Amino acid sequence: MKRIYLDHIAGTPLHPEVVEAMLPFLHEKFGNPQSLHSDGQQAAEAIQEAREKVAQLINAASSEIFFTASGSEANNFAIKGLALAHQKQGKHVVLSSVEHQSILNAAKFLEKLGFTFFHIPVDRFGKIDPEDVRKALTQETILVSIMLANGEVGTIEPLAEVAKICRSRDILLHTDAVNAVGNMPVDVKALGVDALSLAGNQFYGPKGSAALFIKKGKRILPFIDGGIQEGGRRAGTEDVPAIVGMGKAAEIAMQNMVSRVERMKDLRDSLIKRLPESIEHTILTGHPIQRLPYHASFCVEFVEGESMLLNLDMQGIASASGSSCTSRALKASHVLLAMGIDHTLAQSSLVFSLIDNTTPEDIDYLLEVFPPIIERLRKMSPLYTQYLEEKEK
Numbered sequence: 453m454k455r456i457y458l459d460h461i462a463g464t465p466l467h468p469e470v471v472e473a474m475l476p477f478l479h480e481k482f483g484n485p486q487s488l489h490s491d492g493q494q495a496a497e498a499i500q501e502a503r504e505k506v507a508q509l510i511n512a513a514s515s516e517i518f519f520t521a522s523g524s525e526a527n528n529f530a531i532k533g534l535a536l537a538h539q540k541q542g543k544h545v546v547l548s549s550v551e552h553q554s555i556l557n558a559a560k561f562l563e564k565l566g567f568t569f570f571h572i573p574v575d576r577f578g579k580i581d582p583e584d585v586r587k588a589l590t591q592e593t594i595l596v597s598i599m600l601a602n603g604e605v606g607t608i609e610p611l612a613e614v615a616k617i618c619r620s621r622d623i624l625l626h627t628d629a630v631n632a633v634g635n636m637p638v639d640v641k642a643l644g645v646d647a648l649s650l651a652g653n654q655f656y657g658p659k660g661s662a663a664l665f666i667k668k669g670k671r672i673l674p675f676i677d678g679g680i681q682e683g684g685r686r687a688g689t690e691d692v693p694a695i696v697g698m699g700k701a702a703e704i705a706m707q708n709m710v711s712r713v714e715r716m717k718d719l720r721d722s723l724i725k726r727l728p729e730s731i732e733h734t735i736l737t738g739h740p741i742q743r744l745p746y747h748a749s750f751c752v753e754f755v756e757g758e759s760m761l762l763n764l765d766m767q768g769i770a771s772a773s774g775s776s777c778t779s780r781a782l783k784a785s786h787v788l789l790a791m792g793i794d795h796t797l798a799q800s801s802l803v804f805s806l807i808d809n810t811t812p813e814d815i816d817y818l819l820e821v822f823p824p825i826i827e828r829l830r831k832m833s834p835l836y837t838q839y840l841e842e843k844e845k
């Protein structure tokens with residue numbers, strides 16, 4: 453059976469050139485980057501080269517890039533490290549209500565240490581209003597964290613406007629840009645952020661490769677205590693193959709950015725237009741235009757997300773329902789609930805995320821097999837039966 457993978461927001465395949473770049477550091481170039489001998493220095497130089505490539509991808513300085521093992525770690529590093537480093541100035545932090553669980557759970561940890569949090573609401577598209585951020589700031593606010601783009605509904609947030617507000621009050625701004633970097637142009641200077649999280653597995657790099665950008669001069673406490681790695685901010689022997697792979701993936705993303713974005717937008721827009729035409733009672737979630745170029749998300753009424761995923765998988769199509777970090781919890785998405793979508797409808801979410809090698813034929817196949825699946829599942833749905841009965845009255 454043909455397999456069509458449409459869950460790339462959960463992770464992308466390794467680019468062949470990334471594999472090629474990593475292989476030597478899995479075999480003969482195995483030196484520890486902290487060692488003074490030539491084998492160690494060879495590894496250290498490879499890390500520095502990767503650091504420079506990742507920095508170029510987001511228009512940062514290489515000294516502002518600190519490697520981590522995942523986007524979740526980078527988010528934890530940012531929220532905990534920045535908040536704790538500046539707690540003498542205050543213990544109030546502002547977040548959006550649609551942040552990733554790695555941000556929200558880090559906030560819960562800090563609440564036990566006396567920090568307070570304000571959660572900015574979103575509109576029906578999952579978008580914040582920068583004025584709500586302004587109103588939420590207090591004399592005790594030390595940090596704002598607003599994601600650049602949401603992985604569940606694709607909406608891109610007005611981050612540059614938020615940055616202006618934060619700068620006027622000398623408040624730090626962090627953004628979780630894991631879903632955006634490598635798949636759309638991201639410039640830390642243009643955005644005006646003080647810290648930014650990114651992950652290599654979102655743009656054809658290896659799992660276990662990620663980084664945190666920290667603007668020069670901004671204080672942050674180390675996330676892992678130990679040795680002097682990553683400027684003393686993240687101890688532990690570096691994962692050289694993963695870092696090298698992320699650097700190569702960043703280089704490729706820079707080279708292919710324009711063509712990649714345009715191609716994925718075309719496929720995305722085709723899917724956004726055609727799926728609701730093929731299946732009635734299908735609702736697009738997220739902003740129709742200001743969204744990730746590779747992302748299309750929907751709620752299909754009267755059918756549970758899990759049932760759709762399993763039936764699509766049997767037809768050779770991999771997709772998602774909500775975030776990859778929450779899909780196994782079988783809970784309604786906090787993102788959709790924050791957007792005002794009721795609990796029942798939120799359980800019927802579906803996310804398709806595309807990639808360079810997704811083809812128009814893949815979209816055609818999805819639109820061929822998906823309507824019969826929905827028709828079959830709705831026949832078994834008491835909610836749909838109730839809808840039809842009420843419609844006939």
